[in-house]
Amino acid sequence: MKLSLERLFSAPALEGTSPRGLQFSPDGSRLTFLSAGEQDGQADADDLDLWQFDLSTGEQSILVRASQFAKREFSFEEKARRERLRLSHEGITEYYWAPDKASILFPIAGNLYLLRLGDGNKPQALTDNSTYETDIRYSPDSGQIAFIRDRTLHVMPLPEPGKASAARRILPxxxxxxxxxxxxxxxxxxxxxxxxxxxxxxxxxxxxxxxxxxxxxxxxxxxxxxxxxxxxxxxxxxxxxxxxxxxxxxxxxxxxxxxxxxxxxxxxxxxxxxxxxxxxxxxxxxxxxxxxxxxxxxxxxxxxxxxxxxxxxxxxxxxxxxxxSNSFEALPDGRFVFGSERSGFHHLWLGNTDGDAIPVTEGDWQVTGLVGVKDDLVYFEALADGPYENHLYRVPVTGGMPERLSQTGATHTVTFRGDHIVDRYSAVGQPPGVRICDLTGKTVSVITEDVTAASHPFHDYESNIGPVEFGGLTAADGQSLPWRLLRPHTTSPESPCPVVVVVYGGPGVRRVNNEWLTPWHHYMTSQGYAVFQLDNRGSADRGRAFESPIYRHLGHVETQDQLLGVEYLRTLDDIDGDRIGVFGHSYGGYMTLMLLTKSPGTFRCGVSVAPVTDWRLYDTHYTERYLGLPSDNAQGFEASSVFPYTSALSDPLLLIHGMADDNVLFTHTTRLYKDLQDKGLMFDTMAYPGAKHGITGRATNIHRYRMMDEFFTRHLQDRNTSS
Known part of the structure; x- marks a missing residue:
């Protein structure tokens, strides 16, 4: 069955039930998670419910259904917090186990609720007011709850069943x-x-x-x-x-x-x-x-x-x-395991309060996260076996040779408690799956079904997944640039296909992984396009030497590397090198503009979504990390802006932005509108009322991707169309 744009954004989600918020209970006897109402065909597919998986029986059951609570308009502060956390679902979006394992705390519709296990799953309301409570935490002894109300800290004793408990403000x-x-x-x-x-x-x-x-x-x-x-x-x-x-x-x-x-x-x-x-x-x-x-x-x-x-x-x-680094765990003896790039790669170290530190992991590869420490073994995720798959490893706390626990052929993210690991894994042709393993990596229970099961939402669309290839190119300084190419089934030297370069290119992110992609990638291959992605220098998890070439001048080295990828595409006999488009969002939108304006004629067309256009309009910590202060690097800021290059724009451009974006402000795009208009340069555009940086909502996304689809069809599918 062929994918449609409408199906990409319809329930049930094509990746399957895709549980999130996976947590083991403190005693490790059950796994709890959040899943949309489609998990059992009930409620709203946009609302998350709280579920549990009993490790002793292997049974799943719902703990709390979100539909039993009345919905409420988000406050301005809550909308901003959700944007920071990139939350698009509603319902129960977070929950907290009591350290004594007897109860679960969760907020919904602005109020707090306590679920005591074993009392019929009837949540007890702890608050009932017009003010949102956020940032909830149990005290380590499980006797109190802390939260933010009216922008300051409050605490509340955990109430007895059926009784009320008053919160008190403990800060000004x-x-x-x-x-x-x-x-x-x-x-x-x-x-x-x-x-x-x-x-x-x-x-x-x-x-x-x-x-x-x-x-x-x-x-x-x-x-x-x-x-x-x-x-x-x-x-x-x-x-x-x-x-x-x-x-x-x-x-x-x-x-x-x-x-x-x-x-x-x-x-x-x-x-x-x-x-x-x-x-x-x-x-x-x-x-x-x-x-x-x-x-x-x-x-x-x-x-x-x-x-x-x-x-x-x-x-x-x-x-x-x-x-x-987000990697840190304090040990009972006063030592601590922490993450650092002091060796040139992000690795784990064992430190003490005297300032001594010894390496726990070493090598020319990146640790991507600390999972935890148990029985003097450190469990961690890393790219130790190559740049395309994230795996779970363990190593003695004092260092040694890491042991890989996860299976090759997929990318893994994990958490653990007690004697079990929950492994969330996926590959380009495998939607996310969740399984429980023992501490050696052996599967104990399967939480979500495989795509090969007839009941999986993507089962009927498997034929849309085209061949995938991974490789590397050599940058100007000799470093390897990982890439991934998805081809349609129909391409051949006799009938070469157009290709869309999907670019992000910014620091702090890597895109070229063997992991499940958004179904839009597979939709594009089903429409006859190849989809190419390359991690240029400056992107994450390849080590300091790979990231640092972008320092004090953004958009230069990244553009060079992406153009190297285009040169490679033009050597392939089943790719039409004259029909190449580019698409990116956020930093990728910025990269799209830089590629079109710094190398006109290379691409047939480009789609830029929510782009940064001038780094002087972006925030301190991010911008100054890479460019320094505007007063100290005025030339670098100017050279990193798109405006010095826009006069060269000659290829069709589609600009898209949310009109309520509080991250990359809509001002970035309106300034570009004026600049292009003043220079007499034509472009297509679409602005979405009320949309934030992520541009969410089913109808909005169907419209957005249909517009992109028609744009690429117009400029890439016809071999005789010139840019």
Whole structure:
């Protein structure tokens, strides 16, 4: 059966039930997860319900159905938080196990609910008010709950069944400019730090950040809907302008006593990570504004006399930039496993409070994540067996030869608890599957069915998956550039096919993996296109030397490498080298513009979605990481903008942007509109009212992809069409 655009965005989802939010219960006896109503043919396919899988019986059952709760309009703050977290589903989108395994806490429709296991699965409402509660955390002793309400931190004792419990504010009242316990915009958007407070191991204290946004520049941002528009006086830290002032504090939960801790003498440093090592010790990562330096600050806290001693135990320096790591686990003996790129690749290290560190993993390959530590073995994900597949490994905590536990032929992401691992895996021709394994990698239970099963939503469309090939090209500096090519079944030297280059190209992301792709890729091959992707220098998980060539000049090295990929495509006898298009979103939209304007005539056409057009309009932490400050690198900022090159645009261009985008502001595209209009250059465009950076919604996406489909058909399918 042939894929249609309507089917791409209809229920049930083509990748299958695709459970998310997978968590083992604290005792490891059950696996809980979130899945849309289509899991059992009930409710709304956009609403997530809470499910469980019993490891002893192998049975799945629903714990909480989202449809039993009335829906409620998201607050402005909640909409912004969902955008930061890239949440598109509704219903139950997050949940938390109590450490004592007796209950689960979850928010829905702005209120908190407690599900006690074994009482008939009837959730108890803990809050019922007009204010959203967010950032929920159980205390480690399971006796209390903390959350953010009205932009400040509250705690609530866990109530007895059927009884109410009152929340109390333990930090000062927030204002429009001051918040307590909330991560600042830059932390969420660019540092991947989504927490603004942290319970101590004994539940006695909470470390938190205070954010003062007064220094941040106020600018008006428009959100244009279909029949109205809103103007927001938003504090947005443009590159080179002041960030919010962020301070670290610790509060005694019982008494409310506050202890402020000065972790840096420089006011514009970032508080990047906060970890409790013990009940009286914190480890804080402090990053300088230009991100050349990462300082590990040990904080010894004496609660009796409200005093904190700070000690720098380690420091890293890099002439380009330091990527922050999310890999960290404190060990019972005071040591800790942490991630660092100090060797040139992201690896795991074993550190102590004296500042000593020894490598746990080593090699010219990248650790992509720490899974956990058990019985002196470190479980981690890595690209140790090649650049295309992420695998699970384990190694002694003191280092040694890693042992691969996952099966080749797919990409894996995992989590574990107790004696079991949950493995989420996929390949280009295999939609995501979930299975439970023991600690040796042996399959114990299968959670989702294989695509070969007749009941799988993609089963009838398997014929749309064309042949896939992986390879590498050599960049100008000798480094290998991984690529992936999907071909249609119909291509041959006698009838070569057009190709669409799908580009991202930006730092912090890798695209060339043996993993399930969005079904749109397979739709394109079913329409007779080849689809090509290449990870240029600057993209993630290939090591520091691979990333750093983009430093202080974006859009140059990346463009060179993508054009090398085009040269390669033109050597293939079953690819029509005169019918090549390009498509990208976000940084990929920026890359599309740079490719069309810096190498006119190379592509028949291009589609640019939500592009950055001028890096002076983007935020501090991301932009300055790669370009430095505008005052110190004015030439680099100008050369990295699209505007110096737009006069050369000669190929058909389709520009798409959401009119409520608060990440890459719609201003990027409206400025490009004006620039192209003033230069008399024609282009196609579509702007979507109310759409954020991700541009979600079934009807909107059908329209968007149909427009792209017709655009590519018009310019690529007819061999006689000239650009």
């Amino acid at each position: 009242e927030a204002t429009d400019e001051l918040s307590y316990g909330l991560p600042e915009f830059i932390a969420q958007e660019e540092m991947h730090r989504y927490e603004g407070y942290w319970w101590s191991p004994s539940s006695r204290a909470i470390a938190f950040i205070r954010v003062d946004e007064k220094p941040v520049q106020v600018s008006e941002r428009y959100e244009i809907e279909a029949d109205t528009f809103s103007v927001f006086a938003q504090r947005y830290p443009y590159a080179g302008t002041p960030n919010a002032d962020v301070a670290l504090g610790v509060v005694n939960v019982e008494t409310g006593e506050l202890l402020w801790i000065d972790v840096s003498k420089r006011k514009d440093d970032y508080i990047a990570r906060v970890h409790w090592l013990s009940d009286t010790q914190l480890l804080v990562y402090v990053q300088d504004r230009l991100q050349h330096e990462l300082t590990y600050v040990l904080i010894d806290i004496n609660f009796d006399n409200q005093h904190a001693k700070t000690t720098v135990i380690m420091q890293e320096h890099c002439d380009t930039w330091i990527n922050l």
